[in-house]
Amino acid sequence: MLKINNLHAEVDGKPILKGVDLTINAGEIHAIMGPNGAGKSTLSYVLAGRPGYEVTEGSATLDGEDLLALEPHERAAAGLFLGFQYPVEIPGVSNLQFLRTALNAQRKSRGEAELSGGEFLKVARAQADGLGLNMDMLKRPVNVGFSGGEKKRNEMVQMGIIDPKLAILDETDSGLDIDALRVIGEGINRIMRTPEKGVLLITHYQRLLDYVQPHFVHVLAAGRIVRSGGPELALELEREGYGAIAA
Amino acid sequence: MSSLPIPTAKQEAWRYSDLDAVASVWPTPPAEEIHVAAGESLVRVIAPEGGADAVVIADYVVDVAAGGRCEFFILNTVGRLGRITIDVTLHDGAHFELGGTIIGGGTQTLEIVTIVRHVEPHATSNQVVRSVLAAQATGSYLGQIAVARDAQKTDAAQSVKAMLLDRTATANAKPELEIYADDVKCAHGATVGELDKQALFYLESRGLPPAEAKALLLQAFVAGAFVDLADDAAREMLEGRALAALEALL
Numbered sequence: 001m002l003k004i005n006n007l008h009a010e011v012d013g014k015p016i017l018k019g020v021d022l023t024i025n026a027g028e029i030h031a032i033m034g035p036n037g038a039g040k041s042t043l044s045y046v047l048a049g050r051p052g053y054e055v056t057e058g059s060a061t062l063d064g065e066d067l068l069a070l071e072p073h074e075r076a077a078a079g080l081f082l083g084f085q086y087p088v089e090i091p092g093v094s095n096l097q098f099l100r101t102a103l104n105a106q107r108k109s110r111g112e113a114e115l116s117g118g119e120f121l122k123v124a125r126a127q128a129d130g131l132g133l134n135m136d137m138l139k140r141p142v143n144v145g146f147s148g149g150e151k152k153r154n155e156m157v158q159m160g161i162i163d164p165k166l167a168i169l170d171e172t173d174s175g176l177d178i179d180a181l182r183v184i185g186e187g188i189n190r191i192m193r194t195p196e197k198g199v200l201l202i203t204h205y206q207r208l209l210d211y212v213q214p215h216f217v218h219v220l221a222a223g224r225i226v227r228s229g230g231p232e233l234a235l236e237l238e239r240e241g242y243g244a245i246a247a
Numbered sequence: 248m249s250s251l252p253i254p255t256a257k258q259e260a261w262r263y264s265d266l267d268a269v270a271s272v273w274p275t276p277p278a279e280e281i282h283v284a285a286g287e288s289l290v291r292v293i294a295p296e297g298g299a300d301a302v303v304i305a306d307y308v309v310d311v312a313a314g315g316r317c318e319f320f321i322l323n324t325v326g327r328l329g330r331i332t333i334d335v336t337l338h339d340g341a342h343f344e345l346g347g348t349i350i351g352g353g354t355q356t357l358e359i360v361t362i363v364r365h366v367e368p369h370a371t372s373n374q375v376v377r378s379v380l381a382a383q384a385t386g387s388y389l390g391q392i393a394v395a396r397d398a399q400k401t402d403a404a405q406s407v408k409a410m411l412l413d414r415t416a417t418a419n420a421k422p423e424l425e426i427y428a429d430d431v432k433c434a435h436g437a438t439v440g441e442l443d444k445q446a447l448f449y450l451e452s453r454g455l456p457p458a459e460a461k462a463l464l465l466q467a468f469v470a471g472a473f474v475d476l477a478d479d480a481a482r483e484m485l486e487g488r489a490l491a492a493l494e495a496l497l
């Protein structure tokens with residue numbers, strides 16, 4: 001599904017990714033861990049097409065389609081979803097209006113029928129309920145005045161509504177209380193753990209992986225994947241730190 | 248008909264205007280006079296229509312008697328020159344509210360010019376102006392506030408924000424305070440900015456094409472000028488026409 005090959009990227013002329021290789025097949029959940037500043041968020045932004053992140057070498061494809069040649073909204077329509085480490089506040093734009101416009105733009109570009117206001121509200125309500133986010137919060141401006149944890153819940157509600165093929169979730173667990181972590185973990189499994197979808201979880205802690213068990217764990221350090229393994233690798237990291245691996 | 252000599256750029260109120268366009272329609276008709284009686288209130292919604300070559304100059308002289316209230320909501324998007332001026336005199340405890348939006352592109356010159364005269368105590372005024380300018384457009388808000396010597400407890404606020412879609416567009420925001428009383432509150436804020444790139448990327452990453460993402464952000468930006476318009480139908484009309492004007496720029 002996702003194939004990343006020898007990916008190099010720089011920000012403001014500074015090389016950050018230095019040859020990332022990663023393949024995620026349909027039905028697989030991968031976790032990326034790694035020290036602060038390793039380039040994890042950079043990888044997620046490069047895949048989503050954030051301006052200012054320049055790819056200097058390598059390739060990335062989603063189901064054979066060249067991701068790097070697409071605009072950010074086209075990548076979304078192709079099935080890519082990025083859960084932001086720091087979700088953005090947008091005053092004056094209601095969550096519901098924005099999501100309905102976004103979802104319908106995606107459906108339109110895939111040649112699918114647009115959802116009516118009523119149909120959309122049904123989908124939104126189901127996802128908000130499933131993730132414990134009050135419907136009133138979805139009527140408010142995007143993330144404005146949301147607590148850190150509420151922003152992360154909102155990211156997952158958006159993921160549920162959009163129903164992507166591949167989700168890259170950048171530290172979705174940070175800022176969540178213990179109960180929210182469980183709700184979000186179950187939400188990720190419910191929405192994304194299917195044979196035709198894929199997930200890339202970026203996280204610092206095993207606690208999320210207790211709920212969303214990955215098939216593979218990778219360590220990204222200084223812009224490269226320096227080690228890959230099964231779920232046991234996360235436990236080893238938790239015990240021993242990055243010192244021995246990432247040095 | 249005005250017998251005044253044709254304006255020049257030396258006059259503060261005209262210095263950013265398109266004087267060729269002004270000359271083409273000079274002399275302009277006299278200002279419309281509006282009287283708001285004591286304790287009464289009046290709401291005016293002004294949204295000129297016309298083609299790209301239109302020259303629109305509309306002048307209002309308003310007198311608000313004690314305890315009266317006057318609200319103007321303006322959508323200024325039309326013509327080669329679109330200029331709306333309001334000269335308001337506020338008596339004891341009167342209030343003036345302005346919600347103005349300027350949306351322009353091409354080589355348009357769009358202006359909102361106000362003089363608010365607080366001539367007696369306890370009068371209040373609140374002016375909110377939002378401008379979105381693209382290409383070589385010039386958008387100006389000239390807001391003069393004159394507070395007479397015995398107009399104590401005057402409260403006059405101005406909030407002016409402009410968004411430039413291109414580096415070649417120009418926004419002018421000129422507050423001018425002339426205050427002869429000492430117990431007076433005048434709050435003024437003016438900013439010129441560009442679209443928030445982070446917000447744009449966030450919206451696009453959810454599947455919104457760039458033009459739709461920009462329209463959504465700009466719509467929210469200009470809506471700030473119309474929030475206090477109580478008449479839902481009028482507000483929706485202004486918002487709808489503002490959106491159409493914004494989409495034409497993107």
Ligand SMILES: Nc1ncnc2c1ncn2[C@@H]1O[C@H](COP(=O)(O)OP(=O)(O)OP(=O)(O)O)[C@@H](O)[C@H]1O
Pocket residue numbers: 011012014016034035036037038039040041042043085
């Ligand atoms: N605009 C920029 N200009 C210069 N350097 C940048 C810029 N943006 C990011 N970087 C650098 O790129 C490196 C990778 O940052 P990134 O956010 O990808 O790290 P990360 O692995 O996600 O870290 P964390 O675990 O703290 O979230 C960091 O050293 C960061 O300082």
Ligand SMILES: [Mg+2]
Pocket residue numbers: 040041042085170
């Ligand atoms: Mg990060």
